[in-house]
Amino acid sequence: MPTIRVLQVEDNQRDAERVLAELDGDGIAYEARRVDDEMRFVGALREFDPHIVLSDLSMPGFSGRQALDLLRQQDEDLPFIFVSSTLGEEAAIDALRNGATDYILKENPARLASAVRRALAEAEARKARRRAETELVRVQRFESLAMLAGGLSHDLRNLLQPLLLAGDSLQDYQDDPRLVRLGALVRDCGKRGLDMVHSMLSFARGARRAEQVRLGVLFNALDLLMRGSVPHAVSMELAIDDPQLSFEGNHTELQQCLLNLCLNAIQAMPDGGRLRIETAQTRLGTDFFLSREDPREGLYLRISVIDTGKGMAPEVLERMFEPFFTTKADGTGLGLLSCQRIVDNHDGLMRVDSAPGRGTRFDLYIPLEQQDAAKPEHPEHLEGAAERVLVVVEEAAQLSLLANMLDAYGYQAYACQSGTAALQWIEACGLPELVVLDADMNLLTGVRTLAALVEQGYNGAVILLAHPDAPPDLQGLPLLEHLFVIDKPVTTRMLLRTLRKALGA
Ligand SMILES: Nc1ncnc2c1ncn2[C@@H]1O[C@H](COP(=O)(O)OP(=O)(O)OP(=O)(O)O)[C@@H](O)[C@H]1O
Numbered sequence: 001m002p003t004i005r006v007l008q009v010e011d012n013q014r015d016a017e018r019v020l021a022e023l024d025g026d027g028i029a030y031e032a033r034r035v036d037d038e039m040r041f042v043g044a045l046r047e048f049d050p051h052i053v054l055s056d057l058s059m060p061g062f063s064g065r066q067a068l069d070l071l072r073q074q075d076e077d078l079p080f081i082f083v084s085s086t087l088g089e090e091a092a093i094d095a096l097r098n099g100a101t102d103y104i105l106k107e108n109p110a111r112l113a114s115a116v117r118r119a120l121a122e123a124e125a126r127k128a129r130r131r132a133e134t135e136l137v138r139v140q141r142f143e144s145l146a147m148l149a150g151g152l153s154h155d156l157r158n159l160l161q162p163l164l165l166a167g168d169s170l171q172d173y174q175d176d177p178r179l180v181r182l183g184a185l186v187r188d189c190g191k192r193g194l195d196m197v198h199s200m201l202s203f204a205r206g207a208r209r210a211e212q213v214r215l216g217v218l219f220n221a222l223d224l225l226m227r228g229s230v231p232h233a234v235s236m237e238l239a240i241d242d243p244q245l246s247f248e249g250n251h252t253e254l255q256q257c258l259l260n261l262c263l264n265a266i267q268a269m270p271d272g273g274r275l276r277i278e279t280a281q282t283r284l285g286t287d288f289f290l291s292r293e294d295p296r297e298g299l300y301l302r303i304s305v306i307d308t309g310k311g312m313a314p315e316v317l318e319r320m321f322e323p324f325f326t327t328k329a330d331g332t333g334l335g336l337l338s339c340q341r342i343v344d345n346h347d348g349l350m351r352v353d354s355a356p357g358r359g360t361r362f363d364l365y366i367p368l369e370q371q372d373a374a375k376p377e378h379p380e381h382l383e384g385a386a387e388r389v390l391v392v393v394e395e396a397a398q399l400s401l402l403a404n405m406l407d408a409y410g411y412q413a414y415a416c417q418s419g420t421a422a423l424q425w426i427e428a429c430g431l432p433e434l435v436v437l438d439a440d441m442n443l444l445t446g447v448r449t450l451a452a453l454v455e456q457g458y459n460g461a462v463i464l465l466a467h468p469d470a471p472p473d474l475q476g477l478p479l480l481e482h483l484f485v486i487d488k489p490v491t492t493r494m495l496l497r498t499l500r501k502a503l504g505a
């Protein structure tokens with residue numbers, strides 16, 4: 001233990017020395033200062049900056065209770081121990097209730113050294129926990145902001161669209177210069193609004209810094225942050241196979257993701273249990289990947305967070321990644337969503353295994369070798385060049401996400417919530433360069449919309465989003481040369497790739 005600063009509130013020099021002798025006897029290295037009035041006490045808190053306060057109960061003109069109250073006004077965690085000869089049982093309980101850490105009787109000082117050690121250790125743990133909580137609150141606040149920005153930007157875009165069109169139409173009134181000027185103004189405002197929408201979108205996507213993450217450093221930080229939060233009834237084990245391993249990623253993001261998973265695990269074990277975090281390197285073959293995932297074989301880092309808690313029922317498992325889905329009274333329901341985003345940012349995968357009563361296991365897979373020379377030299381070209389893409393999807397949230405995503409990648413997306421709307425759009429604005437179409441629509445089905453599009457003269461490429469277990473019935477359709485079917489749920493990468501392929505075709 002490093003040298004600690006001990007502030008004694010005591011009017012009796014001899015008593016003060018006796019207390020310090022206990023610390024000497026236990027080999028605790030310290031620097032001590034003694035005060036016995038309010039002014040010096042407050043001054044010493046500031047200048048001496050003690051690690052711990054040892055206080056007598058009463059002295060002429062000042063009292064331990066006053067000292068305690070003064071301390072607690074500025075520091076909730078600093079240990080404060082009453083050392084007194086007169087403390088009765090009731091007074092002791094009262095002292096503890098008012099924020100004292102412990103109390104020791106002068107007649108029986110043997111307990112003092114161990115009480116000091118324990119108080120300091122507990123204060124350290126409390127501080128670590130506070131840091132962890134502050135960090136989590138900060139990132140979750142960021143997360144909700146990013147989601148809000150994502151949602152708002154779509155609404156704003158819809159709102160600005162007519163402004164741009166109106167501005168353009170006013171340009172037609174060439175014989176009235178005032179109208180032309182007004183038109184230019186309106187269009188200008190609309191454009192600037194759109195720019196703002198775009199910067200909101202890039203914020204929502206999260207500006208991310210890639211760096212070399214060292215596994216050992218990542219887990220030391222996690223250990224430090226977690227140690228104070230793990231209740232006594234929960235045992236935590238860390239099994240890091242290769243602390244020296246380093247890989248490309250983002251330290252802060254991964255730390256946040258692991259904190260979220262660990263806190264979830266702890267919250268699932270109110271009556272105690274085991275939290276185990278382990279890492280391993282593993283090679284994933286094509287058979288590991290789900291149909292909607294991009295099967296990228298290779299070496300991965302697996303990070304597993306395993307708890308022996310209450311586990312999840314199927315209906316919770318199904319919804320746990322939904323924004324704001326929570327089963328907790330004070331949960332935000334953003335923890336797992338943010339984990340998902342972070343793992344996606346690392347081009348990684350996530351797997352969950354959980355059942356009621358059996359505990360829960362989250363496995364994160366972070367690719368270790370995909371950033372080989374191949375990537376920087378031939379970065380995959382996924383950006384659009386302002387191609388006009390008509391997106392026809394009935395479900396509003398899905399539609400908004402797709403349109404935003406395409407916009408963010410440099411396409412001009414036009415969102416239609418039904419086949420009929422799509423046909424009207426074409427009538428008003430002409431044929432788009434590409435159509436992305438949901439196969440499962442209720443009013444005018446994807447396939448019938450397709451037929452109508454072809455009738456209107458569309459012969460470009462079509463990307464159909466379909467459920468793998470309910471493939472669209474394409475019988476009786478006029479032959480479409482460039483039809484691409486993607487399984488739902490759609491991933492960004494898959495859609496962007498298919499888009500490039502379709503536009504190339
Ligand atoms: N390890 C786990 N064991 C049991 N249930 C879990 C576990 N992890 C997540 N869940 C379930 O998934 C839900 C969503 O988790 P998520 O972390 O997204 O939000 P939350 O924990 O409820 O809220 P917050 O993270 O803001 O505290 C939880 O409410 C819980 O029902």
Ligand SMILES: [Mg+2]
Pocket residue numbers: 260263264335336
């Ligand atoms: Mg959570």
